[in-house]
Amino acid sequence: MRTFDAIFVGAGQAGPFLAARMAAEGQKVALIERKYLGGTCVNAGCMPTKTMVASARAAFVARSGDRYGVRIGGSISVDMETVRSRAHAVTMNSRNGLRDWFAGLENMTVISGHATFVDSRTVSVNGEELHASRIFINVGARPTVPAMPGIEDIDYLTSTTILQLDSVPARLAIIGGSYIGLEFAQMFRRFGSEVTVIEKGPRLAPREDEDVSAAIADILTDEGIEVHTNANTISFARDPSAISVRFGDPAIAISVTHVLVATGRKPNTDDLGLDKAGVKVDSRGIIPVDDELRTNVDGIWALGDCNGRGAFTHTSYNDFEIVAANLLDGQKRKVSDRIPAYALYIDPPLGRVGMTESQARQAGYSILVSKRPMARVGRANERGETNGFMKVIADADTQQILGAAILGIEGDEAIHGFIDAMHAKVPYPVLKWAVPIHPTVSELIPTLLGDLKALAHK
């Protein structure tokens, strides 16, 4: 048995950075990864998908050239092998960067293998037991595939396997209309597939306000994507050359060449032997943690997607920052201080921070709302891409910004004006006097705040 100061199970977006910090401070650490360094984000998530979104955008821009006075002779086609190898190169660059970084760290031992708990201070990997007084779980999540009649009879794709395609699917059905489903829907439509999104809920991106969901649906249907909501009974059947998908009531049947299941992710906690360590998990496989990301067992922390406190790379990385601050820098950082923020990478993207309008109403705030279509944003007009809108919600009593959404060009960047203001707890009238740069999307933030009004609930 080898003994370390700390063991890290899983090399996602939190553990490796904490391991490196501890190693730099002279602690002996073991980092155990069963597949690839960097976890989902680097190998099957943000990095390959956003690289492919960039290819899809290039195809879109090339096809739109005429509108801008740019003539491209001949038809525009997409070479999936090049798309895939570009995404792979970005992944490998990052994965190898981590490998080289860790190889140069004196106190870090990287172990390739699947780790399981033996007890609350011991894990087993490759038949060897490792001991440490501190264990950090950063095992991430994997795609869930709900029980649907016929699903096991077809070769369905997940967000991981779809990255391996080396030709463009002729007809792609996507089950689930949220982050993963929508990003792939638009991407593959732009690559040239016929795409149908089948969502069981009443609208796309169901966590967003209704106006956001409706605008997203408009953006996607305008590009020729078929969208079906309220599709609660989905079944599949294989025929010799295609896959038949039936859904809805009355039933609609479509024939496709490929099916992507994008119905959510579940934590990788079922094969960890958590019971041996006495670590609690809930019915969804999430490891409950306190405000400092400690599990119910002293000396064991859970970071990233597996703790259910975030499902993004930046929230996982922030878990690392919180634990590092508390354990190594004598601070008292809390996960409950984090303001939720994220982007949905359709084009134009949706940037989001804080509460939705409906969450703010339900929470009982006396709210002020301001909304502006992108068609009234100079930058969007100049770019010729005026889809979407920007919206901000504030508390009439405290003048604090409660949340914002920017669905439009540069929405994922411009939203940071609100993220920073909310983090600094600046009352919104202060921002009305900022002098932004013209012509940008952000320049409308002071104007938007100047238009905040109490609106009757629709």
Ligand SMILES: Cc1cc2nc3c(=O)[nH]c(=O)nc-3n(C[C@H](O)[C@H](O)[C@H](O)COP(=O)(O)OP(=O)(O)OC[C@H]3O[C@@H](n4cnc5c(N)ncnc54)[C@H](O)[C@@H]3O)c2cc1C
């Ligand atoms: C298609 C897709 C696109 C995404 N796009 C974005 C985006 O644009 N922006 C964003 O913020 N987020 C995005 N995400 C989410 C993001 O990838 C995750 O939230 C992020 O990777 C954080 O994960 P993590 O640190 O919890 O662990 P992960 O990155 O999932 O890593 C966990 C690691 O643990 C390993 N592991 C698991 N069990 C064991 C074990 N028993 N022993 C050893 N190793 C183990 C796994 O192999 C894995 O490498 C996307 C996800 C997907 C699927």
Ligand SMILES: NC(=O)c1ccc[n+]([C@@H]2O[C@H](COP(=O)([O-])OP(=O)(O)OC[C@H]3O[C@@H](n4cnc5c(N)ncnc54)[C@H](O)[C@@H]3O)[C@@H](O)[C@H]2O)c1
């Ligand atoms: N841009 C980003 O940051 C980004 C991009 C991709 C993924 N992610 C992460 O990945 C996670 C998983 O994403 P996701 O889109 O798979 O999950 P999700 O939980 O966000 O959405 C799943 C969708 O599938 C629908 N659904 C569930 N069961 C269904 C069924 N049987 N039939 C039809 N529809 C069904 C749900 O109603 C929901 O709309 C997200 O929580 C997110 O954190 C983030």
